[in-house]
Amino acid sequence: MAKVSVYAPIAYLILLLSSLALFSAIYRKRRVQRLVGLKPWFGSHDARDIYLSLKRVETPKLPEKMLKAALLRRASEDLRRIMTLQESKPALTELHQRGVVGDEVWTRFLAAEKVMDAEIMECVAEANALKPGWAQTLFASASEIAQNARIRERLAKVQEAQRIEKEKWENEREMVKEEFTKEIEVGDKKKRRK
Structure with missing residues (x-):
């Protein structure tokens, strides 16, 4: 029977652990690079940028109402x-489970959810820094603003669709009117010939 040195299992364990650590480091690095390269779900956040710009202004001192209004606008956009995101999630989940939507889109969506969670927490902190306990009032008002904006957008879409349909029916009516006029003229000519 061959004697195995005590160092052989230790060397094996060291080799195994170092290869696992190397694999893990490479995997994490590639994953981070892939996440960094993802296109954001939403475009630029102008309301946040405006609020942060106003917050950085030191001289002249801005009125607190202006900061509150900018924060309210930021919260309503959030x-x-x-x-x-909430409206899109069920359909996107279904599409991802069926394999219609790739992992990149799903990862972008999940990243957008995490970004928005962090954004809300930041808004809460900013609101409470401006006035303690104001976060609840801020989000109630922001919710009303967001709902109102959605209603106005939907109303504008309905009015646009109504305008298009009205033009379509006006054109149809004119065509039918012309056809009837031609039929009447043809009928009158036939009566005159008889």
């Missing part, structure tokens, strides 16, 4: 984005 809520609009969250509502969009």
